[in-house]
Amino acid sequence: MSRKKDSAAILTFGIFLVGANLRLPITMLPPLLSDLKRSVGLAPSLAGLLTTIPLVMFALISPLIAKAGNKYGSEWTLLAALILLTIGSYLRIIPTIWALMIGTCLVGAGIAGGNVLLPAIIKERFPTQIAIKTSLYTVSMGLVASIGTGFSGLLATKTNLQTTMGTFSLVGVAGLIVWVLCLLVMKPVRIKYNQRPQTSRSVWRASLAWIITLFFGIQSLLYYSLLTWLPTIWISRGFSTVQAGSLATLFQLSVLPLSLTVPLLAEKKHGMRIIVAIVGIGFIGGAAGLSVVTHGFWINAFFSIIMGAASGAAFSVCIVFFQKKATTVQETTALSGMAQSLGYIVGAVGPVLFGFVQNRLNSWEPILILVMLLSIIMTGLGILINHRQTLFKRI
Numbered sequence: 001m002s003r004k005k006d007s008a009a010i011l012t013f014g015i016f017l018v019g020a021n022l023r024l025p026i027t028m029l030p031p032l033l034s035d036l037k038r039s040v041g042l043a044p045s046l047a048g049l050l051t052t053i054p055l056v057m058f059a060l061i062s063p064l065i066a067k068a069g070n071k072y073g074s075e076w077t078l079l080a081a082l083i084l085l086t087i088g089s090y091l092r093i094i095p096t097i098w099a100l101m102i103g104t105c106l107v108g109a110g111i112a113g114g115n116v117l118l119p120a121i122i123k124e125r126f127p128t129q130i131a132i133k134t135s136l137y138t139v140s141m142g143l144v145a146s147i148g149t150g151f152s153g154l155l156a157t158k159t160n161l162q163t164t165m166g167t168f169s170l171v172g173v174a175g176l177i178v179w180v181l182c183l184l185v186m187k188p189v190r191i192k193y194n195q196r197p198q199t200s201r202s203v204w205r206a207s208l209a210w211i212i213t214l215f216f217g218i219q220s221l222l223y224y225s226l227l228t229w230l231p232t233i234w235i236s237r238g239f240s241t242v243q244a245g246s247l248a249t250l251f252q253l254s255v256l257p258l259s260l261t262v263p264l265l266a267e268k269k270h271g272m273r274i275i276v277a278i279v280g281i282g283f284i285g286g287a288a289g290l291s292v293v294t295h296g297f298w299i300n301a302f303f304s305i306i307m308g309a310a311s312g313a314a315f316s317v318c319i320v321f322f323q324k325k326a327t328t329v330q331e332t333t334a335l336s337g338m339a340q341s342l343g344y345i346v347g348a349v350g351p352v353l354f355g356f357v358q359n360r361l362n363s364w365e366p367i368l369i370l371v372m373l374l375s376i377i378m379t380g381l382g383i384l385i386n387h388r389q390t391l392f393k394r395i
Helices: 002-020 030-040 049-072 074-091 097-125 130-158 161-185 193-200 207-236 241-253 255-265 271-292 297-324 329-361 365-386
Strands: 388-390
Touching: 002 097, 002 130, 002 161, 030 049, 030 097, 030 130, 030 161, 049 074, 049 097, 049 207, 049 329, 074 097, 074 161, 097 130, 097 297, 097 329, 130 161, 130 241, 130 255, 130 297, 207 241, 207 271, 207 297, 207 329, 207 365, 207 388, 241 255, 241 297, 255 271, 255 297, 271 297, 271 365, 297 329, 297 365, 329 365, 365 388
Parallel strands: none
Antiparallel strands: none
């Protein structure tokens, strides 16, 4: 019994560390862009690729990760992904553009592994603790990502670019080491032969899977677009760079509370309806508030917080959809891979689309209106998803 508890504790710690690596390698870079430009001669036109490349890799790699997970096992496939993440992280330290770009591609592939496989691993290994373990990894993801954004620039001023990137990349090394320990203590999962026919149903043929994918895509587009452009919006309204950065940090930190509570709330009788309402009210109310109130730090901070909270709720409820609307671990992996493959394509287009619209119309007001319209659509999709029981069964 003690050995079983020790195994569960190590696996829980492994899930926490893997979750910690699912945004950190991306969020630690924006404060370092000026140093990267000087160190490797990175052109301004290429700087945006450091955020876009991982999203594109998520889209390209997610279906392959899902297939590999179902064929070779989610745990071993995740190990391979963590190896790619670690190699890519340290490759980016080499002061050349080619190393930075190749390393970023490998980092994106590694993160895609955790994005796709962790929901399935939690469902398989902790069937009675899905909500708690899901909260654990989504909170670690958001918390460590915020730390990366807040402290990478500061550390770079105290040391140098390479030391800063190498230090934050140690989180990936720690995740890899602990996950190796997890594999050593975990018992192999035996799949009963008579369960295999269930995996022949393709999630790509399920209408609910497409609705979930669209929901995931819109929430991804809103998160990455707002993360990219909110500071610029605030600066254009007269806020200082420091104030705009503080407001953006609040947006990112406010993701955390609902990342923790959504999986737990989803287990309640009307929990899913409440979550979808929070998502809609947060995004719509926040964007509407910013379109009306153009001055005042604290009122803008309030709207930033409620939009950040809505973003955290939207991402977390997607993970819940992957777990609740699929009936088997294989379906969970396949649904996660499908939704993230297509969803992150939408997410990658968002920042570019918002920038294009603003450039053509020379105003941020249409962007905020677009946020509200997309939020209304996403809320409607969430209501539809809640009215369906599972991928292949209607209520």
